[in-house]
Amino acid sequence: MNYLSPLATGMSRRRFVTMAAGAFAASAFPIRIAAAQTAAKYLRRNISSKGFPSKVLTSYRAAITAMLKLPPTDPRNWYRNAFVHTLDCPHGNWWFPVWHRGYLGWFERTCRELSGDPDFAIPFWDWTAMPHVPLHFFQGVLDPSDPAYIASYNDFFAQFSNPMSAFWNSFSSAQVQQLSQRGYNSINDLWSVVQGDPMFFPNGQTRALSASNANLDAATRRAVALATITKALAPKDFIAFGSDKAPQHSQSAGFGIMEGQPHNNVHNNISGFMEDMLSPVDPIFFLHHANIDRLWDIWTRKQQKLNLPYLPTGADQQAWTSEPFLFFHDEKGNPAPQTTAGDYAAIGSFNYSYEKGSGESVVAKAASQPNAPPPQNFPGNLTTHALALGTANPSQVTVPASVLKAAAAAAEGPAVFARITIQTPPSTHGVRFNVFVNPPQDSSALTADSPSYAGTLEFFGAHHHDQPVAFTIPLSDTLQTLSTSKALKPDEPLRIVVLPETKPGLSPAVAGQNFKSTLADISVGTF
Amino acid sequence: MRRFLAKLTGACTIASAIACLAQSGYSPRQRVYDLPLPRAVAPGEMLAARVTIGPLKAHQRIVVRIRNGEIAGTIAPFGAKARQSSGLYTIPIPEAGISDGGVRLLLQLEQKDAPARAPTPEEVLGITLEYMPATKSRGGY
Numbered sequence: 325m326n327y328l329s330p331l332a333t334g335m336s337r338r339r340f341v342t343m344a345a346g347a348f349a350a351s352a353f354p355i356r357i358a359a360a361q362t363a364a365k366y367l368r369r370n371i372s373s374k375g376f377p378s379k380v381l382t383s384y385r386a387a388i389t390a391m392l393k394l395p396p397t398d399p400r401n402w403y404r405n406a407f408v409h410t411l412d413c414p415h416g417n418w419w420f421p422v423w424h425r426g427y428l429g430w431f432e433r434t435c436r437e438l439s440g441d442p443d444f445a446i447p448f449w450d451w452t453a454m455p456h457v458p459l460h461f462f463q464g465v466l467d468p469s470d471p472a473y474i475a476s477y478n479d480f481f482a483q484f485s486n487p488m489s490a491f492w493n494s495f496s497s498a499q500v501q502q503l504s505q506r507g508y509n510s511i512n513d514l515w516s517v518v519q520g521d522p523m524f525f526p527n528g529q530t531r532a533l534s535a536s537n538a539n540l541d542a543a544t545r546r547a548v549a550l551a552t553i554t555k556a557l558a559p560k561d562f563i564a565f566g567s568d569k570a571p572q573h574s575q576s577a578g579f580g581i582m583e584g585q586p587h588n589n590v591h592n593n594i595s596g597f598m599e600d601m602l603s604p605v606d607p608i609f610f611l612h613h614a615n616i617d618r619l620w621d622i623w624t625r626k627q628q629k630l631n632l633p634y635l636p637t638g639a640d641q642q643a644w645t646s647e648p649f650l651f652f653h654d655e656k657g658n659p660a661p662q663t664t665a666g667d668y669a670a671i672g673s674f675n676y677s678y679e680k681g682s683g684e685s686v687v688a689k690a691a692s693q694p695n696a697p698p699p700q701n702f703p704g705n706l707t708t709h710a711l712a713l714g715t716a717n718p719s720q721v722t723v724p725a726s727v728l729k730a731a732a733a734a735a736e737g738p739a740v741f742a743r744i745t746i747q748t749p750p751s752t753h754g755v756r757f758n759v760f761v762n763p764p765q766d767s768s769a770l771t772a773d774s775p776s777y778a779g780t781l782e783f784f785g786a787h788h789h790d791q792p793v794a795f796t797i798p799l800s801d802t803l804q805t806l807s808t809s810k811a812l813k814p815d816e817p818l819r820i821v822v823l824p825e826t827k828p829g830l831s832p833a834v835a836g837q838n839f840k841s842t843l844a845d846i847s848v849g850t851f
Numbered sequence: 852m853r854r855f856l857a858k859l860t861g862a863c864t865i866a867s868a869i870a871c872l873a874q875s876g877y878s879p880r881q882r883v884y885d886l887p888l889p890r891a892v893a894p895g896e897m898l899a900a901r902v903t904i905g906p907l908k909a910h911q912r913i914v915v916r917i918r919n920g921e922i923a924g925t926i927a928p929f930g931a932k933a934r935q936s937s938g939l940y941t942i943p944i945p946e947a948g949i950s951d952g953g954v955r956l957l958l959q960l961e962q963k964d965a966p967a968r969a970p971t972p973e974e975v976l977g978i979t980l981e982y983m984p985a986t987k988s989r990g991g992y
Contacts, residue, residue: 547925578938
């Protein structure tokens with residue numbers, strides 16, 4: 325996976341890597357409200373776990389049945405609750421995780437209220453461990469094709485047209501403004517997309533998957549595989565994890581891995597209601613999103629363990645937390661009192677935790693670096709900018725002796741790298757640049773077998789630009805080798821030599837015909 | 852299968868963390884993108900492709916594979932609104948997808964009731980590579 329071309333035997337003995345992504349201000353997160361839930365009142369269970377209590381689905385069925393029977397004028401009606409998602413859900417932006425946490429949290433309370441089960445908590449579908457729709461969800465009211473659901477769009481419109489118009493007319497000016505940002509300027513705009521996109525699916529078309537074909541397809545299985553999930557959990561900052569920053573939550577800016585891969589692909593693979601904004605009509609929606617919320621909780625706990633920010637920081641923090649969420653309702657059908665994103669940054673009063681599931685090991689394995697020194701950078705002095713084939717270009721970089729001694733002493737020392745910026749040659753074909761540290765004066769010794777050899781830089785593919793390209797090359801192993809052979813003098817500047825050469829098998833004329841390049845800059849850094 | 856190489860025009864900007872689209876290859880079944888990496892992926896980073904797509908039809912999706920055919924990710928816009936407009940999607944690049952100082956991505960548009968095919972330039976508007984700061988777990992990401 326490296327950019328360094330292994331020169332003969334040179335690479336095998338060298339530890340690859342060691343460069344920092346840059347300093348991270350770990351102290352720059354004043355909000356510490358998303359603490360891990362260790363003693364929560366409610367437990368969201370893994371539906372695929374051994375011993376999953378049947379009572380959970382019994383209560384879920386009871387709640388769904390009750391919500392389906394509520395009149396369309398009641399905000400807790402099953403379809404009215406789904407319309408909250410249609411009207412307000414963010415996708416492709418950094419409010420994706422937090423909005424859905426609020427949406428599920430209030431829904432869970434409504435389920436408790438209407439099922440009569442005071443302990444009910446939404447189970448989660450760990451699609452990584454179980455990449456098929458749970459078979460319970462093809463039975464009874466857990467299947468949106470059940471007769472308890474409305475069978476056709478015409479019936480749906482007939483039942484909900486007037487109640488939705490009345491709901492629309494009740495909106496505050498702030499709600500109207502938000503709907504306008506979404507492109508809904510009238511109730512007719514809403515019905516237009518519900519019918520036209522379409523968002524409503526008649527009986528028999530409510531899902532593409534069935535009890536006899538419940539498996540996620542190959543592409544979706546990859547999207548939920550542990551390899552993808554661990555990548556989704558790897559980002560160090562909230563925006564890279566939770567999708568891109570946007571000016572308001574009805575605007576899409578860009579999809580992070582978690583939203584774009586497992587979230588989107590599971591929705592679309594199930595299809596039917598799940599493929600658009602009335603997706604909460606399908607009861608599997610809530611188990612799918614509980615798993616997304618669980619992954620956010622894992623990511624949060626990983627960040628906390630590493631003393632890294634787990635919410636937007638700096639100026640972003642205020643923009644993110646103050647975003648209005650104006651369409652949630654509580655378990656009694658009244659507007660929810662918490663009306664901003666910041667109100668849902670923590671699990672907080674929803675007071676639930678999750679049973680263990682896929683991805684949890686990311687927290688346990690997180691490599692803590694509590695005493696890691698801050699990254700440093702040391703500029704170099706170039707003897708000349710000119711690069712010529714077969715001619716060593718020497719430069720010097722003064723690096724504190726303490727840094728070199730520590731780097732050379734042990735693998736646990738600071739990682740040291742060189743950053744070398746080269747002006748792209750007109751033709752990169754057949755040319756490479758070998759890099760050496762503190763080499764002997766005899767240029768014939770500049771080979772991959774030399775203890776001074778650090779690596780090789782090569783251009784890849786065609787380059788249609790004339791801007792300099794910066795390469796990073798790890799030096800830690802080389803420094804350790806030089807120290808062993810007493811060729812590293814920590815009190816003296818590092819001598820770094822760049823040697824352009826023709827790749828083996830090509831005549832110098834082929835590569836050198838158009839060769840014209842310069843060394844633009846060189847520096848040494850640590851992290 | 853015959854391949855037609857089509858060099859993309861347009862300015863490329865090499866920043867410290869971004870590699871630009873260098874060239875693409877095309878066959879009726881898939882479009883190949885070769886993206887150079889200006890430097891190695893460092894510890895504390897992971898590599899991701901940021902793919903900008905144009906409008907897609909219902910039940911169309913774009914599968915992104917690496918050189919060995921392994922699926923890196925699939926772009927499946929959620930909802931009609933997302934399908935009908937352009938969008939930016941993050942695809943994690945497996946370590947096996949990085950070789951010879953770059954990444955080769957093979958993109959294929961899958962659709963319901965029709966054979967898979969190469970996406971058009973209007974369907975895939977561009978790709979950049981991004982070094983994302985990432986936490987590393989002991990034993991790998």
